[in-house]
Amino acid sequence: MKSILHVFSIFLAAILIFAPEQTFGQTSYTDASVTTSWNSSRWNNSSDGPTYTSNYAPSNAVHFTSGSYSFAGMGATVNIGNITVASGVTVSFTANANTLATNGNIRTINVGSNSVFDLANQAVSTTAGTGFNKTGLGTLVIGTGGGYNGGFTLSGGTMVADGVNSMGNHA
Secondary structure (H helix, E strand, O other), rough: OHHHHHHHHHHHHHHHHOOOOOOOOOOOOEOOOOOOHHHHHHHEEOOOOOOOOOOOOOOOOOEOOOOOHHHHEOOOOOEOOOOOOOOOEEEOOOOOOEEEOOOOEHHHHHEEOOOOEEEOEEEEEEOOEEEEEEEOOOEEEEEEHOOOOEEEEEEOOOOEOOOOOOOOOOO
């Protein structure tokens, strides 16, 4: 029995040493003073601090930590990760440029108290059986460009449905 455990331990150690580095679970941050599209060089994909010069890494979680953020649309079809908006923060989209997508996943949008995540008329694309879970005490706004096939779950806070199918066809 000891020899089997020893062989298993060596095998497990080899897997851990030679396994390719995994990039899931990373978090992206952006500069509040930049007003370009989501898919522009306004991100730091490793820490909340200078410099914010990288493109967004698809499916990364996003944390909006302080201030007000403005996006001139998505800039391309972009698969987002989970989104966290800290208390007292505003995130708004000023244009409908391409599509916010979920890459076939259910994404959590956690909006803190006294905060707003306003997609306005930003186009949203999800597949049936996917969608959004809105958590936190703040407000999520999905407008007329937000119609999508996925579902929507309100687990906390406020949802403003500002258009037909704003909460999805399966809400």
